[in-house]
Amino acid sequence: MRNLTFAMNLSLDGYIAAPGDGLGWGVSSDELFQWWSDRVGSTDLALYGRKLWETMSSHWPTADQQPGATPAQIEYAGRWREMPKVVFSSTISTVDWNARLVTYDAVAEITRLKADDGGRMDIGGATLASAAMRAGLIDEYVLVTHPVLVGGGTPFFTALDNWVNLSLVEIRTFPNDVVVARYETRR
Helix, strand or coil, X not given: CCCEEEEEEEECCCEEEEHHHECCCCCCCHHHHHHHHHHHHCCCEEEEEHHHHHHHHCCCCCHHHCCCCCHHHXXXXXXXXXXXXXXXXXXXXCCCCCEEEECCCHHHHHHHHHHXXXXXXXXXXXXXXXXXXXXXXXXXXXXXEECCCCXXXXXXXXXXXXXXXXXXXXXXXXXXXXXXXEEEECC
């Protein structure tokens, strides 16, 4: 059975996007970018909601060909293109870049994918992750917390019907006061 992880950058007040879908609040560093790149390189399958897919697929497929692309950006772009992806959406009709589109019940498909053999799956996108969260499908939460308060926007956590008990398994700090906390779901 596969492990499903929800990992995203978030503000200290718990938002993955500021009002108006703003993402410019993150404070990156070379070390944090490399951490994300290594994570992509070790992900067996990435699950994307439509909005996150549109954000990622509008930049990373050709980011390594842009003037001034750093070696780290070139590495990340290649890893992102090679990583198998499943995009969940009822409003788009095609996807590319080593991805397949699922237009039916996301929870049923995620449950099926978790039952398969294989390595870690990452899930991203607020709406998709919240459906998986409410269904009890997420095994691990990775909060990459940036030292900024954005005051509203798209929350990392959704309203739940039941508590989810977690165990802290790792905490790591990065430059610019970014903290990564990794929690496993206690079942």
